[in-house]
Amino acid sequence: MARITASIYTSHVPAIGAAIDHGKTGEPYWQLVFKGYDFSKQWMREHKPDVIFLVYNDHATAFSLEIIPTFAIGTAAEFKVADEGWGPRPVPDVIGHPELAAHIAQSVIQDDFDLTIVNKMDVDHGLTVPLSLMCGQPQAWPCPVIPFAVNVVQYPVPSGRRCFMLGQAIRKAIESFDPPLNVQIWGTGGMSHQLQGPRAGLINKEFDKRFLDMLIADPAHLANMPHIEYVREAGSEGIELVMWLIARGAMADVNGGKPPRVAHRFYHVPASNTAVGHLILENT
Amino acid sequence: MALDKPYKDVPGTTIFDAEQSRLGYHLNQFCMSLMKPENRARFKGNERAYLDEWPMTEEQKQAVLALDLNRCIALGGNIYFLSKLGATRGKSFQQMAGSMTGLSEEEYRKMMVEGGRPIEGNRYIGEKR
Numbered sequence: 001m002a003r004i005t006a007s008i009y010t011s012h013v014p015a016i017g018a019a020i021d022h023g024k025t026g027e028p029y030w031q032l033v034f035k036g037y038d039f040s041k042q043w044m045r046e047h048k049p050d051v052i053f054l055v056y057n058d059h060a061t062a063f064s065l066e067i068i069p070t071f072a073i074g075t076a077a078e079f080k081v082a083d084e085g086w087g088p089r090p091v092p093d094v095i096g097h098p099e100l101a102a103h104i105a106q107s108v109i110q111d112d113f114d115l116t117i118v119n120k121m122d123v124d125h126g127l128t129v130p131l132s133l134m135c136g137q138p139q140a141w142p143c144p145v146i147p148f149a150v151n152v153v154q155y156p157v158p159s160g161r162r163c164f165m166l167g168q169a170i171r172k173a174i175e176s177f178d179p180p181l182n183v184q185i186w187g188t189g190g191m192s193h194q195l196q197g198p199r200a201g202l203i204n205k206e207f208d209k210r211f212l213d214m215l216i217a218d219p220a221h222l223a224n225m226p227h228i229e230y231v232r233e234a235g236s237e238g239i240e241l242v243m244w245l246i247a248r249g250a251m252a253d254v255n256g257g258k259p260p261r262v263a264h265r266f267y268h269v270p271a272s273n274t275a276v277g278h279l280i281l282e283n284t
Numbered sequence: 285m286a287l288d289k290p291y292k293d294v295p296g297t298t299i300f301d302a303e304q305s306r307l308g309y310h311l312n313q314f315c316m317s318l319m320k321p322e323n324r325a326r327f328k329g330n331e332r333a334y335l336d337e338w339p340m341t342e343e344q345k346q347a348v349l350a351l352d353l354n355r356c357i358a359l360g361g362n363i364y365f366l367s368k369l370g371a372t373r374g375k376s377f378q379q380m381a382g383s384m385t386g387l388s389e390e391e392y393r394k395m396m397v398e399g400g401r402p403i404e405g406n407r408y409i410g411e412k413r
Contacts, residue, residue: 014377029397065309069329083319085371151314153364155291155301166395192400196363197354200381201392203400228290232407236297237363269394272378 002100002174002181006047007247009215009261010133011015012056015272017089020132022110031225033276036266037133042262043280044134044142050181051097053104054168055246056188058128059084062118068154069116070134071166072145074123075101075109082122091128091137097144100177104146105171111129113166124148130188133278150190152240155228163242165221167249171208176252187203187247189240191267192233193274202235204277208267211241212277219248237274252283260284295409300362303339308360312350314338315365318372327372351375 011153019030059083064071079094105117127147134143151157158166167185174183191211211234214222221244230239253259262282269275292298305312307323314335327334335345347355351373356366363380364401370380374406382392383399405411 018376031313059367060312060316060362061319065305065312065365085319086325087321114396152361153300154305194297194401195377195381196298196357196384197298199294199401199406200384201395201401201408202398204403205399207403231291231297231299232294233403236294236299236310242332244389269399272376273381273396273400275400 001185002177002179003063003159004171004174004185004252004283006184006263006280006282007251008130008134008186008281009247009277010186011129011184011190011274011276011278012126012129012189013271013276014084016127017132018086018139020089028061029050033268033271036268036276039264040134040278040280041136043196047213049184050098050143051183052143053148053183053185054127054145054188055129055150055242057240058124058149059124060153061124062149066257068151068153069118069149070158071113071271072116072121072149072252073101073105073116074118074121074149075105076119076121077116078149079121079123080117082124083084084124089125090103091132091165091225092140094123094127094131094141094147095201097146097172099172101123101146103177104170104173107176108166108169109231109249110251111169111172113169118149120227121147121149122175128189130186131208148246150243150246152242155227156231157239158242160223160242160245162224164219167246168254170246171255172248184246187244187248190234190238191241191275191277192235192238194235195237197236197275199235201273203269204233204235205269205275207233208277212265212267213280214258215244215248215279216277219229219245219254223249245277248281251281289386295406295411298357304360306360308362310338310340311344311356311359311361312365314340314348315361315368318368322373351383353380356365
């Protein structure tokens with residue numbers, strides 16, 4: 001049977017992708033960000049998964065205002081890298097895992113989560129920046145990836161509680177897939193940041209630290225935090241953090257297993273407009 | 285009955301909810317069209333003529349021409365859509381965000397390097413610092 005071996009959490013700031021693509025990672029400003037991922041790249045080589053289930057949000061790229069799905073699972077064999085206005089990032093296209101994705105859709109929808117099934121979709125920096133941070137600049141990504149897009153652009157976005165419950169349904173789905181795959185689940189976005197209005201540039205280190213502490217130790221409690229607290233305390237775009245609760249909900253301890261091991265924790269301000277947070281949690 | 289919108293008292297912040305989305309539908313879809321290189325070229329060739337192909341309000345068109353992002357947001361724009369407009373004009377996300385704060389590009393960058401805008405005094409409209 002397939003199993004979830006670890007969950008990874010990281011911000012997905014577009015400027016990080018631009019710094020990698022334009023060879024700026026050695027600049028002092030960016031060194032402070034990338035040094036937090038040296039361990040992660042090594043860890044990734046030593047813990048190569050068979051599939052990554054990657055929770056992210058589309059930033060008005062694949063989904064315009066024509067259709068706004070709350071939860072969308074990519075079931076295609078391949079996903080192209082999107083042109084977000086600056087030209088596509090020079091990174092490999094993403095190979096999907098249609099069999100596992102279809103299996104998860106079947107299981108999770110029967111568990112009362114109404115997923116939108118997407119067979120054709122370009123993927124933006126929300127998905128490719130985490131891959132770059134964890135895998136560097138390979139010719140091809142190390143394994144297939146199932147993109148899972150969450151609407152955090154138009155309010156109301158799904159609640160933390162619902163995201164946490166969805167993570168549990170995803171774990172159940174993955175563990176009922178017969179081939180013995182090693183699956184990682186990634187939650188991306190955040191941490192505190194605001195990209196709009198006169199309050200743009202907001203950062204709340206205390207909020208972010210508390211969020212990381214609680215995500216590790218008491219995610220069920222954290223999941224009860226209402227939207228308004230994210231907006232007020234972590235900025236209007238800090239709401240992306242609800243996506244981390246999907247990945248956390250899929251970990252074994254939430255289903256009565258042992259607490260995860262914290263393999264890595266990193267936090268830095270700033271990358272462009274944003275606080276960068278990063279965790280690797282291993283199921284033990 | 286009025287819907288609960290507890291985010292209305294957050295200073296300097298417009299939440300892109302269903303109401304804003306309805307106001308800004310054509311503005312945002314115009315921005316979305318700039319993801320295609322041929323549309324970016326046409327827009328840059330004659331911005332006004334390209335805008336006139338869209339059923340946007342005159343106020344929205346003026347805000348786009350001035351690249352006044354606060355105004356665009358007040359008129360229903362969303363930052364992730366507006367970023368396509370900024371990209372077409374050669375702006376980074378940091379330049380776009382900074383342009384809405386009243387700070388110069390250099391001042392905004394410095395504020396971010398020094399830890400960002402503090403939360404103290406920025407939680408509620410009218411809050412004393």
